[in-house]
Amino acid sequence: MKNFTVAALLGAIAVTTSAQAQTYEWRSEMKSCQYQGDFDNNKYTAKQIENSHFVLNSLTRANLESFSEPMSNLFLDNISSKDPEVLTKEYKQAKSNIEQLELVPEAQKYKQQLLKTIDGEYKTAQLAILAYRNPSKALKQSPPMCQHYVEALLQDETAVQNKWQQVVEENIQDKVRTGDLGDEFYRKIEMRDYQEQKSLSDYFYARNAIVSSGFYNCVKSTAYRPELKTVSANYAKLNHKVFDGKYTAQCAMHQE
Secondary structure, three states, X not given: OHHHHOHHHHOOEEEEOOOOEEEEEEEOOOOOEEEEEEEEOOOOOHHHHHHHHHHHHHOOOOOOOOOOOOOOOOHHHHHHHOOHHHHHHHHHHXXXXXXXXXXXXXXXXXXXXXXXXXXXXXXXXXXXXXXXXXXXXXXXXXXXHHHHHHHHHOOOHHHHHHHHHHHHHHXXXXXXXXXXXXXXXXXXXXXXXXHHHHHHHHHHHHHHHHHXXXXXXXXXXXXXXOOHHHHHHHHHHHHHHHOOOOEEEEEXXXXX
16 A cells, blocks of 8 residues: 555654663654654554554545545546456555554554544445446445435436536535635636536536536545544644653644
């Protein structure tokens, strides 16, 4: 899994300073900070700390890479090559890798959160693939609040086109809610793309938008993942415990 290849970048340079104390240095993925602290090597190992940081950082990002978030006009073109067996193989390997990690005792609960998060990513990806390949089967397995997207795919072309327009409006409202610019700006961009896609292939792009944007985002919203602010707070709590409150940070904007 690719995430493990970058783990070394997150991890540690630990230097023994006494029989019980080691100095550990790390960089947080969640903040632009370089940290340094001493820990009791009778209680923890540097590898346990590195693995614990890796688990917490993994709660803030996607962990299954064979099926990246399908927010692309090429989603339906490529989805046939995204063999469900490949996804399942990566899912099982990702969980096995996490289960084998040795963590500091205080981080064990975060390992369980990550395993649950990976389960959610897997289910979301599975359903997105299934919604394109077999909508009627996907409908039976989908969360009730997301079924209306798949139901449209099983109806006539008018229903499909109407649902596409609804998804475009949802995208506009989502960008207004999370962005810095107003409705007029985002609406202009979304409607420009919508009209361009409609002129190219309203059949293809309607189904693409319904599956890869509307349905995918809806299912994703029902999957388990701790809030970023909660993960960040837990990250700070863990470091406070491991380093007995005695660690320093050099940050671009502020210090912890």
